Amino acid sequence: MTPIIAFQGEPGAYSHEACRAARPDHDVLPCRTFEDVIEAVHTGAAALGMLPVENSTYGRVADIHQLLPSSGLHIVDEAFVRVHINLLAVPGVPLSDIRQAMSHTVLLGQCREFLRSHGIQPVTGADTAGSARTVAERGERPLAALASELAGEIYGLEVLARHIEDQSNNTTRFLVMAPEADLTRRGAGGMMTSFVFQVRNIPAALYKALGGFATNGVNMTKLESYMVGGSFTATRFFAEVEGHPDDRNLQLALEELRYFTSSLHILGVYPADPRRH
Numbered sequence: 001m002t003p004i005i006a007f008q009g010e011p012g013a014y015s016h017e018a019c020r021a022a023r024p025d026h027d028v029l030p031c032r033t034f035e036d037v038i039e040a041v042h043t044g045a046a047a048l049g050m051l052p053v054e055n056s057t058y059g060r061v062a063d064i065h066q067l068l069p070s071s072g073l074h075i076v077d078e079a080f081v082r083v084h085i086n087l088l089a090v091p092g093v094p095l096s097d098i099r100q101a102m103s104h105t106v107l108l109g110q111c112r113e114f115l116r117s118h119g120i121q122p123v124t125g126a127d128t129a130g131s132a133r134t135v136a137e138r139g140e141r142p143l144a145a146l147a148s149e150l151a152g153e154i155y156g157l158e159v160l161a162r163h164i165e166d167q168s169n170n171t172t173r174f175l176v177m178a179p180e181a182d183l184t185r186r187g188a189g190g191m192m193t194s195f196v197f198q199v200r201n202i203p204a205a206l207y208k209a210l211g212g213f214a215t216n217g218v219n220m221t222k223l224e225s226y227m228v229g230g231s232f233t234a235t236r237f238f239a240e241v242e243g244h245p246d247d248r249n250l251q252l253a254l255e256e257l258r259y260f261t262s263s264l265h266i267l268g269v270y271p272a273d274p275r276r277h
Contacts, residue, residue: 002027005176006037006046012129012151014083018174019050020150022079034063038071041179049073049177055083056171058106065226065238068175068267069196075268077176078192080275085111085165088132088157089144095160102131103146111146114164120144132157171275175268183246187271191244192221194267197257198228198236205260206237212256213241216249244269 005022006029007015019028029046031037040046051067054060068075085107089098100121101108108115108122115122125131125145132151135143144160145151152159175194185191199205213220222240243250245266258264 003047004029004045005048005050006031006040007050008032008034008037008052009127010129010133010151012132012148012154013127014081014148014172015050015052015174016129017148017150018052018079018081018172021081022050022077022174022176023048034067038067038073038177041073041177047178048076050079051175051177052172053175054173056169057110057167060224065196065224068238069236069265071177073177073179074181075175075194075270076178076182077270078273078276079174079176080273081172081174083110083165083170083172084148084163085146085170086149086152086159087114087144087161087164088135088147088152088155089160090136090139090141091156091158093141093144093158093160097141098144098160099142101144101146102135104128104131107146110165110167110170113166114161129154176270181269183244183269185271186244189272189274189276190242191269192240192272192276193243193245193250193269194238194240195265196236196238196267197261197264200260200262202260209257209260212253216253216256218243218250218253242272 003026005019005026007019008031009015037049041049052061053064100123102123102125104127105124128147129151132145132147132155135145136155199209219242224238225235228236
């Protein structure tokens, strides 16, 4: 039986592209929400889940950092996907006939220069692939969609213009989630460890907690804070470091971190994606 990987969005979404890139041997399961992706993995409807965590242009994806610690799932891989935006229309319509382009508001904002130069009015849609489906269903000649080429293939639309995004390096990072952790692997490009922690309420707690990473030569690639339960006094930190918890230097750094934290939860240990560097 072919394994299944779940993603949030309509078929043809960029999360769908990430699934095809990272797990080409898996079938896909579209889900309405991120929570539905997590539930699909818990129930066994899917073996893996694909969740976007951050975009190079727009920063971290809202709610993901809140969902990850309580998901009960483990990060087993990361995938970097270049977000190529394309203008899609019903077959036979030339670019000169397009008057409106529909997509998610974020994608519309990433193609301002192209839309302005061609006199195309942006129209907000629910999401990228859903906008492509709407354009196909309506069949209106002046209406196009901004989406992936995959969405065009799925909904029978033609590509009028490729890679029209303003930022040529626009990339989204995804995390592959599984029910069980796998600590046996060693990636050719090194390993990453992701975790969340909450410091004890003592002076300079964060400074002291992070000192062990510096003294043990562990490179921390990410440190972000966010509120817990809407409280301005309880702050949780999301961090990522290079290395495996079995490495002696990271082992020592995590031991020191535990001394100054009230909670520490390792979310995943996984090979670094070659496109990270």
